[in-house]
Every structure is written in structure tokens, then in C-alpha cells.
Amino acid sequence: MLLFIDACVRGDSRTRRLARRLLAALGAPRVETLRLSECVFPRVDEAFLARRDALLAQGRFDDAMFAHARQFAAADEIVIAAPYWDLSFPAALKAYLEQVNVSGITFRYTPEGVPEGLCSARRLVYVTTAGGAYVPEAYGFGYVEVLARGFYGIPDVRLVSATGLDIEGAQVERILSACEEDIARGFAPLRSGT
Numbered sequence: 223m224l225l226f227i228d229a230c231v232r233g234d235s236r237t238r239r240l241a242r243r244l245l246a247a248l249g250a251p252r253v254e255t256l257r258l259s260e261c262v263f264p265r266v267d268e269a270f271l272a273r274r275d276a277l278l279a280q281g282r283f284d285d286a287m288f289a290h291a292r293q294f295a296a297a298d299e300i301v302i303a304a305p306y307w308d309l310s311f312p313a314a315l316k317a318y319l320e321q322v323n324v325s326g327i328t329f330r331y332t333p334e335g336v337p338e339g340l341c342s343a344r345r346l347v348y349v350t351t352a353g354g355a356y357v358p359e360a361y362g363f364g365y366v367e368v369l370a371r372g373f374y375g376i377p378d379v380r381l382v383s384a385t386g387l388d389i390e391g392a393q394v395e396r397i398l399s400a401c402e403e404d405i406a407r408g409f410a411p412l413r414s415g416t
Contacts, residue, residue, distance in 0.1 A: 339375015
């Protein structure tokens with residue numbers, strides 16, 4: 223199963239356009255789509271943490287609180303579509319990642335305190351667009367890449383991006399089309415055992 227995490231807000235999202243092209247190139251037989259704009263995440267406060275910690279201590283990973291984490295951990299492949307806003311991604315993606323980052327489901331700590339991934343995904347592709355040209359990876363893709371590789375154990379983490387879309391005189395359609403061509407050349411379906 224391919225999990226498509228859609229953090230786009232606009233109906234005519236350029237990021238979602240590129241993600242859809244990627245999904246077509248990947249050709250997954252089964253895609254589960256999670257539109258973060260339709261999700262209501264609980265506030266992570268002291269009461270939330272106390273409940274989560276109690277459930278984890280009891281090994282109650284089947285609780286509804288962990289549904290997103292279980293779905294994420296079970297995916298064979300993950301695509302995240304998140305536009306680049308204000309030097310990062312939409313807040314809904316951060317809220318989602320707080321729900322997914324669950325010790326015992328998506329990762330665990332070794333006796334030495336090192337995170338060890340528990341996710342099934344062999345590939346995660348992060349799709350983003352930006353209006354400007356200043357897009358430091360550390361604030362968007364870099365954050366997700368560290369979690370994916372360092373915590374979740376996903377070996378193949380890639381970035382698809384189109385930037386400079388709102389700079390005066392930018393040829394938006396040309397930029398997006400070039401990115402779509404790169405997607406068509408650079409991505410293929412995962413094969414069993416790879």
C-alpha cells in the first residue's frame with residue numbers, strides 16, 4: 223500500500239499537481255490518501271502526553287490514538303505533498319508527524335538509546351513547491367528526511383521540488399512541466415524485494 227499524505231490546502235495546489243504526477247509514475251496498485259486539511263489532531267498537551275504514555279506503558283498500540291502511526295508504519299511506500307510556506311511546511315504536517323512518531327509503532331529505542339526504525343516503507347518521496355528561490359532544505363524536507371531515515375528506518379528518501387514559481391516573470395507552466403518530466407524519468411514502481 224502506498225500512503226499519500228496530502229498537506230496541501232489550496233484546491234489548485236501546484237504541489238498536489240506534482241504529487242499526482244508522481245503517484246501515476248509510481249503505479250501503486252493501492253493508494254490510501256490522507257488529506258491533512260480534513261483531519262483534526264488533538265492538541266499535544268500534558269493530558270495528551272499522560273494518556274499516550276499510559277497506553278504505551280500498557281502496550282495498547284491498538285488504541286485509536288495510534289491509528290495514524292499504525293497506518294504510517296504499515297505503508298510500503300509514502301508520498302508527502304507539502305508546499306513550502308514561511309521557511310517550512312504547513313502546520314498540519316507537523317501535527318500529523320507528532321501523531322506518527324510513536325515509540326513501539328514507527329520506531330523503538332535500542333538499549334543504547336539509539337532510535338531503530340519499525341516502518342515497512344522502503345521509499346518516502348517528499349514533494350514540495352515554493353514561490354521563491356530561497357528554500358533551505360533543513361526547514362522542510364530536511365526535517366522529514368531526518369525522521370524518515372533516523373527514526374522510521376526508511377532507506378530511500380527523496381525530494382521532488384519546483385521553486386521560484388512566484389518570482390516576477392517566472393514561467394510557471396514551464397517550471398512545473400520540467401519537474402513533471404523529471405518525475406517521469408526518475409521514478410518507477412517499487413518491485414517486490416527491492
